[in-house]
Amino acid sequence: MASHYDAGGHRRDAVQLGTARLRVNVVPHTHWDREWYSPFRSFQLRLVRLVDKLLGLMESDPSYGRFLFDGQMAAIDDYLEVRPENEARLRRLGSSGRISFGPWYVLMDEFLVSGETIVRNLQLGLERAAAFGGAMEIGYLPDMFGHVAQMPQILKAAGFVDAVVWRGVPSAIDKTAFSWQSPDGSAVRAEYLPDGYSAGAFLGADAKAFVRRLEAFSEKHADFLMAGAAVLFPNGTDHQEPQPWLGRVVAEANAVQDRFEIVISSLPDALATAPRSGLPSWQGELRSGARANLLMGVASNRVDIKQAAARAERSLERLAEPLAALLLAPRDYPESLLQIAWREVVRNSAHDSICACSHDEVGAAVLERYAEATRIAEGVVGRALQVLPSALSAPCHLAVNPFAGRRSGVIELILGGKGPIEGAQVLDERIGLAADLVLTTTEVRAVLSQLGTQDQMGDGAYVAGVEVAEDDTSIAIAVRLAPERSKDLPIEQIKSDLLARFALRPDAQVKVRLDQASSRRVLVRVEDVPGFGWKAWSPAPLADPVTATTGSDGTLVSNSLVRLEISPLDGTFALNGLAGFNKLIDSGDFGDTYNYSPPEHDLVVDAPEHVDLSLIESGPVRAVALVERTYRWPQHIDEARRARSGERAVVVSSRIEVRAGEQLVRVTTSFDNTCRDHRLRVWFPLPEPADHSSAECAFDIVERGLIAEGGPSERPLATYPSRRFVQAGHLSVFHEGLSEYELVDLLEAGEPGSGIFAAHGLALTLLRATGMLSRLTMLNRPLPAGPVDPLEGPQLQGPLKMRYGVAIGVKNPYPLADVAFCDLPVVSSLGGGKLALEASMLSVSGAEMSALRRVPGGALEVRLFNPTATTTRVELRSGTETGLDPHAPGALLRGQLVDLRGRHVADFEGSFELGPHRTATARLAEK
Ligand SMILES: [Zn+2]
Numbered sequence: 032m033a034s035h036y037d038a039g040g041h042r043r044d045a046v047q048l049g050t051a052r053l054r055v056n057v058v059p060h061t062h063w064d065r066e067w068y069s070p071f072r073s074f075q076l077r078l079v080r081l082v083d084k085l086l087g088l089m090e091s092d093p094s095y096g097r098f099l100f101d102g103q104m105a106a107i108d109d110y111l112e113v114r115p116e117n118e119a120r121l122r123r124l125g126s127s128g129r130i131s132f133g134p135w136y137v138l139m140d141e142f143l144v145s146g147e148t149i150v151r152n153l154q155l156g157l158e159r160a161a162a163f164g165g166a167m168e169i170g171y172l173p174d175m176f177g178h179v180a181q182m183p184q185i186l187k188a189a190g191f192v193d194a195v196v197w198r199g200v201p202s203a204i205d206k207t208a209f210s211w212q213s214p215d216g217s218a219v220r221a222e223y224l225p226d227g228y229s230a231g232a233f234l235g236a237d238a239k240a241f242v243r244r245l246e247a248f249s250e251k252h253a254d255f256l257m258a259g260a261a262v263l264f265p266n267g268t269d270h271q272e273p274q275p276w277l278g279r280v281v282a283e284a285n286a287v288q289d290r291f292e293i294v295i296s297s298l299p300d301a302l303a304t305a306p307r308s309g310l311p312s313w314q315g316e317l318r319s320g321a322r323a324n325l326l327m328g329v330a331s332n333r334v335d336i337k338q339a340a341a342r343a344e345r346s347l348e349r350l351a352e353p354l355a356a357l358l359l360a361p362r363d364y365p366e367s368l369l370q371i372a373w374r375e376v377v378r379n380s381a382h383d384s385i386c387a388c389s390h391d392e393v394g395a396a397v398l399e400r401y402a403e404a405t406r407i408a409e410g411v412v413g414r415a416l417q418v419l420p421s422a423l424s425a426p427c428h429l430a431v432n433p434f435a436g437r438r439s440g441v442i443e444l445i446l447g448g449k450g451p452i453e454g455a456q457v458l459d460e461r462i463g464l465a466a467d468l469v470l471t472t473t474e475v476r477a478v479l480s481q482l483g484t485q486d487q488m489g490d491g492a493y494v495a496g497v498e499v500a501e502d503d504t505s506i507a508i509a510v511r512l513a514p515e516r517s518k519d520l521p522i523e524q525i526k527s528d529l530l531a532r533f534a535l536r537p538d539a540q541v542k543v544r545l546d547q548a549s550s551r552r553v554l555v556r557v558e559d560v561p562g563f564g565w566k567a568w569s570p571a572p573l574a575d576p577v578t579a580t581t582g583s584d585g586t587l588v589s590n591s592l593v594r595l596e597i598s599p600l601d602g603t604f605a606l607n608g609l610a611g612f613n614k615l616i617d618s619g620d621f622g623d624t625y626n627y628s629p630p631e632h633d634l635v636v637d638a639p640e641h642v643d644l645s646l647i648e649s650g651p652v653r654a655v656a657l658v659e660r661t662y663r664w665p666q667h668i669d670e671a672r673r674a675r676s677g678e679r680a681v682v683v684s685s686r687i688e689v690r691a692g693e694q695l696v697r698v699t700t701s702f703d704n705t706c707r708d709h710r711l712r713v714w715f716p717l718p719e720p721a722d723h724s725s726a727e728c729a730f731d732i733v734e735r736g737l738i739a740e741g742g743p744s745e746r747p748l749a750t751y752p753s754r755r756f757v758q759a760g761h762l763s764v765f766h767e768g769l770s771e772y773e774l775v776d777l778l779e780a781g782e783p784g785s786g787i788f789a790a791h792g793l794a795l796t797l798l799r800a801t802g803m804l805s806r807l808t809m810l811n812r813p814l815p816a817g818p819v820d821p822l823e824g825p826q827l828q829g830p831l832k833m834r835y836g837v838a839i840g841v842k843n844p845y846p847l848a849d850v851a852f853c854d855l856p857v858v859s860s861l862g863g864g865k866l867a868l869e870a871s872m873l874s875v876s877g878a879e880m881s882a883l884r885r886v887p888g889g890a891l892e893v894r895l896f897n898p899t900a901t902t903t904r905v906e907l908r909s910g911t912e913t914g915l916d917p918h919a920p921g922a923l924l925r926g927q928l929v930d931l932r933g934r935h936v937a938d939f940e941g942s943f944e945l946g947p948h949r950t951a952t953a954r955l956a957e958k
Pocket of ligand 1: 062063064174382383
């Protein structure tokens with residue numbers, strides 16, 4: 032402890048005066064957005080300079096004792112890509128505890144990606160940090176735009192007891208720490224950064240100025256500080272380089288005053304001595320704008336990126352991993368390909384990447400990464416399904432179910448023959464064709480070389496038979512084409528035989544006769560396909576057909592569950608008698624990528640000028656009505672007048688689809704967006720007025736009321752994110768990447784809490800088209816949230832397509848969410864194998880699935896969650912099909928429950944209990 036002298040030269044000592052000095056933990060760090068207002072490669076150049084300086088500084092100056100590397104490992108990998116020779120230096124500083132690495136791979140947005148992406152991000156970060164002396168065991172969440180309710184449970188499942196948060200903390204929390212609980216009761220201690228992660232950024236070299244800053248900071252937050260707690264003073268901000276004078280300034284600051292005991296600290300050291308009892312508590316998500324802006328409008332910014340995210344996550348989590356895990360032998364599991372795909376998805380989950388509050392070049396890179404991940408997933412699905420055609424016991428067409436529960440679904444097939452088929456809807460018929468061609472051997476060679484080893488000569492046209500005859504002048508080839516692949520056709524042998532004949536008689540005339548049998552493209556419904564299994568289709572009467580008619584008074588589509596009437600007046604539809612679905616509301620958006628904000632003089636267009644109705648398909652398996660509405664939307668916002676200006680006629684097409692036996696009404700809305708600075712929402716009436724919504728979030732369904740909490744830096748809008756569905760007032764809305772919704776149309780008579788405050792409609796945001804990364808002055812947010820840069824990408828000019836669906840009275844939305852925008856994969860088999868035509872490969876019941884995959888080493892791993900308020904029993908059984916599985920059919924499976932780091936938690940034999948809102952990861956024992 033130092034002695035200090037005041038201005039008059041009198042010696043003062045804090046302890047002797049009886050006033051213990053207030054400890055200040057200065058935590059040097061940088062916040063590294065790997066792409067944002069510059070593209071990744073530009074920031075990477077700055078990163079290399081930063082880490083080069085950091086290494087030199089820490090190795091030469093022991094007083095610069097600690098550095099927090101932003102809680103993420105991606106920046107380290109990005110650095111080592113350029114400076115691989117410095118890995119050992121980083122490892123030394125990590126192993127000695129001077130640099131804190133991880134635990135995340137990137138600092139993700141928690142609402143706009145799946146729970147599984149959050150978990151994979153954490154697992155990848157932990158794995159990479161292990162190579163540098165281990166991860167910092169703190170859920171460091173410094174800049175996320177709010178926090179999901181299940182985050183404490185995720186952190187606990189990785190063995191963490193601490194989180195650090197800033198945005199989203201509500202006004203009810205009045206201390207710098209609180210107990211943050213998930214809906215299942217899992218709690219972590221959350222350290223709250225009242226001034227954010229930049230509170231101690233840009234510390235100058237002047238110790239007295241530093242002390243004055245500390246005084247101002249501690250006085251401002253005096254009421255927030257718990258008794259006995261130290262001040263946490265993060266020294267760093269976005270992309271800030273280390274300040275080499277820090278050690279000297281801290282020493283000098285300690286010498287010139289006795290109010291503070293200032294220490295350069297690591298985050299783990301700072302939290303190790305923090306008070307843990309008597310904390311205020313909070314259960315659930317953190318989405319308040321009370322003290323820091325939440326930037327809620329990112330959910331509806333760059334909807335193209337959110338759609339790409341939804342497709343990529345679905346194809347990896349719901350299709351590629353489960354199908355590869357179940358259909359491929361463990362040694363064939365494409366682990367490294369899936370790792371590449373996941374790394375791209377995890378990189379994209381970084382808050383500035385998925386939120387797309389970034390430059391256009393960044394948006395393009397994010398889309399490219401999602402496209403790559405999706406291509407890998409689709410390729411893996413194709414490979415896994417290839418196992419089936421030769422393994423089944425009879426020729427058939429199969430619907431494959433990659434989901435845990437039984438699913439029914441409509442599939443499309445090409446069948447040989449002519450005319451109607453029981454229970455099927457014929458989409459088009461290809462009548463038998465015969466063509467005679469006279470060609471040279473050179474021309475036929477060219478065709479053969481293009482065909483390669485394929486037997487396919489077009490959509491639904493496979494070579495079924497080839498006959499060759501020769502006479503003095505010509506070679507005659509008769510080719511028979513069939514809609515289905517023929518078994519054991521020696522296509523390679525036929526080709527080499529032909530080439531040999533051509534070589535002997537290069538000048539011969541080649542007479543080719545093509546005979547194509549009749550075929551039909553049909554839709555059929557396959558009922559009750561076993562979970563993680565398949566079922567062959569066979570012609571049968573359709574249990575609940577759909578019918579459709581259209582006339583001057585509208586279009587009527589119905590099955591036994593759905594009665595849909597489309598109005599010729601405005602193109603909206605009534606669902607089971609409730610009118611007004613699919614109403615489009617276009618208004619101005621003078622906001623930016625972070626926030627919606629209306630112009631001072633808004634103009635709302637909610638009625639079309641002209642409506643055309645037609646029927647594309649009229650059942651019995653699928654009915655599709657087309658609604659084409661012509662709107663006159665303002666073209667842009669005039670900056671000077673702050674009003675919408677100009678005019679464009681825009682034709683918006685909605686393809687409205689009802690399927691046999693299904694209560695979900697699917698809508699695909701598409702248009703060419705030629706207007707700028709606007710928000711387009713689709714509105715649905717609620718069957719019952721609602722005072723809350725229930726939306727899918729990571730590993731749960733989260734309930735929210737009708738209002739939000741704002742603050743001086745952001746107006747509270749009750750626009751909320753949902754992942755695949757949101758429910759309110761007995762209505763369920765499903766969507767593909769349309770993450771933002773709002774309960775609207777509030778009763779004016781009521782006030783919050785009066786009991787009659789209710790919403791009558793749900794608005795789903797289809798797009799927000801804006802032109803600024805961040806804007807200076809906005810009605811909804813007074814200060815900028817990033818660089819004030821004009822952008823073109825967020826205007827989303829060009830063709831757009833949005834998919835959503837509605838259903839009334841759905842109790843459990845998860846099964847519908849799986850199949851709403853993902854048809855069951857189809858496989859055609861020629862038979863010859865052993866597998867049954869209806870089978871399951873694994874049976875998992877009692878909870879919702881998040882993941883099914885093989886972990887390195889080959890074990891099957893299942894991650895499940897219970898989104899309900901009651902305890903459930905999860906049961907795991909072997910499937911009915913033993914050809915792919917060494918267990919007895921239907922046998923109870925044993926294994927162990929593990930945490931998110933794969934560490935043993937408990938053994939189970941066949942089943943285990945899962946409490947309300949709990950998640951579990953189960954690894955099955957190999958037999
Ligand atoms: Zn950030």
